[in-house]
Amino acid sequence: MSDKIEKEYAERFEQALNPIAADLENFLNEILAGVPRIDRVSARAKTVERFVAKADKKLDSGEPKYTDPINQIQDQIGARVVAFYKADLDTVSDRLNEYLRPIETQEVFPESEWEFGYFGRHYIFLLPKDVIPIGSRKEIIPRCFEMQVKTLFQHAWSEANHDLGYKMIEHTLEADDKRRLAYTSAQAWGADHAFNELFLKTAD
Template sequence: MEGRAKDVASFAEKIQRKGGKYVDPMAEVTDLAGIRIITYYLEDVERIASIIRREFSVLEEHSGDKQAELADNEFGYASFHLVLELGENRRRLLEWSQFGGIKAEVQVRTALQHAWAAVNHKLDYKSSQDIPREMRRRLFRLSALFELADEEFSQIRRAGLKISAAYEREMGRGEYDLEVNVDSVAAWARIDSKAHRVREIAQELGWDVVDDPNSVRAVDRTDLVRLAISQGMSTVGDLSNFLDEVDSLIEPVLRKLGEADGDDEAASSVEDLVTQIILVCKKLPVEVWNNYYQPEVQFEEARSLVP
């Protein structure tokens, strides 16, 4: 998110430039405050716009999807603009009442739309008519590629969710001969009984464990995949079998590792905990531990618990 308040000089310049258009500038200028929200995926733009519409009074006549307003052959790659003011519920609150009637503008765009806008600002072409003929086709083609990339990212995201759901269905049927990758590990951590046992033990010992699978850090899963494969665990079944073999060590190992000072405030995930258990129970050298975590004496002590 990015935000700014229009400064006095800019406000005055806009009033003068419009040449008497405004009768009551404080009420009529729509961008006294501006917020930009940048998303990763196209579908999140509409989701965020829906949230804004629920929380504020949106002036639809000044709002809309600027991309949808472009003709098929028109140059540009725009974003979603919403002009809003406080809704009745907020205007009645004392702390908000002074802002009643004041308008603000919110832009919601994807990261690629934001990149296009930044480059386009430097080029300083406002419309296709401004572009030299020899450059026009190249810029049309480039803006189309940006749009296509946005759509492909969304398609890849949806495909990943489908693959993850398929992994869960297969594991639910007892099929664990599935390759270790980020999606299969995420599904395994959600439904496997051994993974659940690791979570329960850690929570009983006072570990702060992530409850929402969508909040797990990507690095936790990539680290587990990388380590598991390096140790010959090529399927999620291998992960479960390993935890079964070291079951009696899980509690004392996590207890010892939990005695760290804990200057990292981020909650641990099941994937993160399993990575630490593998490092300890495989008695890997400190140098390998240091590839994943900060050096700490608890690793040496936890490793000494392993026969």
């Protein structure tokens, strides 16, 4: 990626993304007030280092994945809502859709029912005007942000796996290592369903 794009994003990060992420987190806490069993609500700007790494990604053909990363990468601001149980995810999602305008909605899960891995709900929402500082330069304000909605177990597994992912770049995983990862995901999936079923029984 060119130094020009890195410099452009660094300016956007300092002048727009960081302050907007802080205001967005407050905004989300306000609209989700009263929704039960929410563990945490957070929003943050993608760091310059991670933006550069994502902007530099290549397709299998070797061609750049992004031809205009500043305008194509949609998760320059990422938000997350972590709820206790799977039964709470619809309630959270319904409330978000009342106040925000979705561009994309995706239920993320492994391709095969025989596989375990990442689970979660991802949304791309238009950035609400309420969180854009008055007088901001229009050209450095992102059009949208990414929202992830997860349970506690989904969040815990994905955070640990994400952290390990950066370490895996320098180390080749053996077959048993990959099985261990799949095993931990299966355990998280099982715990998620067990706690949700117990919650539904006690809620009756």
